[in-house]
Amino acid sequence: MTRVCLIEDDPIMGEALTQRLQLEGFDVVWQRTGGEGLQYLVKVGSDLAVIDVNLPDLSGIELFECLLREPGGPPPTLFITGYGTIEDAVRVLKLGAADYLTKPFSPTALIDKLRQLADAVPATGETEPPDALGLSSAMRRTAAELARIARHVDTPLLIAGESGVGKEVVARRLHRLQCPQAPFVAVNCAALPETLIEAELFGHERGAFTGAERRRAGVFEQAADGILFLDEIGDMPLPLQSRLLRVVQSRQVTRVGGTEPLEVAARLVCATHRDLAALVREGTFREDLYYRIRVLEIQIPPLRERPEDILWLAERFIAEHGRRFPDERRVLGAADREYLLRHPWPGNTRELQHALERACILGHGQHLALGPPTDASAEAGLKAQAQAGERAAILAALTAQDYKVTATAAQLGISRKTLWQKMKRYRLSRPDRGSR
Known part of the structure; x- marks a missing residue:
């Protein structure tokens, strides 16, 4: 059962939400102040949190910022905000909150959002799979597709996406679902010299070429009844594509220099960051191979999406x-x-x-050294420059008005009180006339 920590000071709304969420199957813990909610989330924890922005002792934003400083961080959090505090709620979203609802809101809308979040996290007492792919709907959908794809062990799979997006991670997840005890063999087609890639894929007999002093099994044989992962398939030389097509169609491979075909049991999983359809139109990738390796296809969106x-x-x-x-x-x-x-x-x-x-x-201590190293110094420099400019402007106005505060404040467009505060901050005072 998914545990929800509700932090709401309004007794009527708190009771109503607690009852409705319990009816919907959630395990609800209702905390009535920000301090109590913070203490509970730090000491006990929760799968999800629903936090009101306006609390009597500690604002929801301050509470969330406190949780961010904790080692475990906050749970997926949904904020409740009234009119006039939406800007604050959006600011918290930038810090990692999941979403927010504005009052008055439909309980159904709250429940729908909580169910979406609950689908992405394990309930209390359950362990998140070590090979989970992500919280986003796209990666949860990919995980669900892999569970179905794992049943069809002979069907090729194409994984597409930008470089660095995690295509091999997805392939290894399929391996753990389909055949965790069998081999997983990964080959980067773009990293192999064109003169060696054929022998690497299909193996070779002794004496097949200069330097082939003994028989060597290719990656199809090495993968046995597991998974062969061919990364950057779009960079495979065109002449070699025809031979790969024959292997995929016949489920047999012949070593370089050999005559006897060997049965191929491994599942073929290919990956590419390139647009294979465009390569087909350009004539640099075989159309028949393209359709053969993408019987099943998974598209992984970039991280920014x-x-x-x-x-x-x-x-x-x-x-x-x-x-x-x-x-x-x-x-x-x-x-x-x-x-x-x-x-x-x-x-x-x-x-x-x-x-x-x-x-x-x-980093140092618990702090990360994240971002450009000059960020902090640049920010400090800009602040000092702005303060220096403000001090110079005030000093010029005071001099022009013979240090008459009322007239100087009017010239600057600020109140007398504000001018006094700034004069104190910048240590500006009427000079001793005797020193002139």
């Missing part, structure tokens, strides 16, 4: 680094989360992983 997965992946990369290097355990802070969600990640998951590895290595 599934922001729900960014923080989810980041937490896992940081946790994995902490397990490997216990003295470098870092925590994802509020500023880190905002940076991660703002960055476009053109290199996708691979870029995110490398950025976090660097941030963990160069």
Whole structure:
């Protein structure tokens, strides 16, 4: 059962929501203040949280920011906000909150959003699969498709997506679903020299070519009854594509220099970041092979189109680094989360992983060294420059008005009180006339 922590100070709304959510099958814990809710989420935890922005002791935003500083971070959180606080709620969304509803709202809308979040996280007491693909609807859909695809062990699969998006991760997930005890053999077609790729794929007999001093099994044989993963299939040379087509169609392979065909039991999974249909039109990829390897196809969207997965992946990369290097355990802070969600990640998951590895290595204490190293100094420089400009403007106005506060404030367009405060901050006072 999914546990929901409801933090709401209104007794009528709190009771009504608690009863309705319980009727819908949720395990609801109702906390009436921000402090109580924070203490509960830190000490006990919850699968989901519903937090009112306006609370009597601690605002929902402050509560969420406190949770961001905790090692485990906040659970997937839905905010309830009234008119006039939507801007604050949007600001929290940028820090990683799941969504928000404005009052008055339909209980059905709240339940629908909670069910969407519940589908993405395991209920309390359950363990999230170590090979889960993500929180986004696209990756949950991919996981569901893989469960069906795993039943059809002879059908080729094509995985498409930008570089670094996680195509091999998806292929390995299929392997764990389909045949975890069998081999998983991965080959990057773009990384092999054209002179060796044929022997690498199909194997060779002794003496088949210069340097072939003994028989060698190709990757089709090595994969046995497991999975052969051919990455960057779009970079395979055109002459070799015809031979691969024959293997896929006949389910047999003949070693280079050999005559006896060998049965192929492995499932073929191909991946590419290129537009194979465009390559077919250009004549650089065989049309018959294209249709043969994409009987089943999975398209993985880039990371920028599934922001729900960014923080989810980041937490896992940081946790994995902490397990490997216990003295470098870092925590994802509020500023880190905002940076991660703002960055476009053109290199996708691979870029995110490398950025976090660097941030963990160069960080101090629990803090990550995330983002351009000059960000903080640049921000401090801009602030100092703005303050210097403001001080100069006030000093010029005071001099022009012979330090008459009322006249100077009118010239600057500010109140007398504000001018006094700024004069005190910048240590501006009428000079001693005797020193002139």
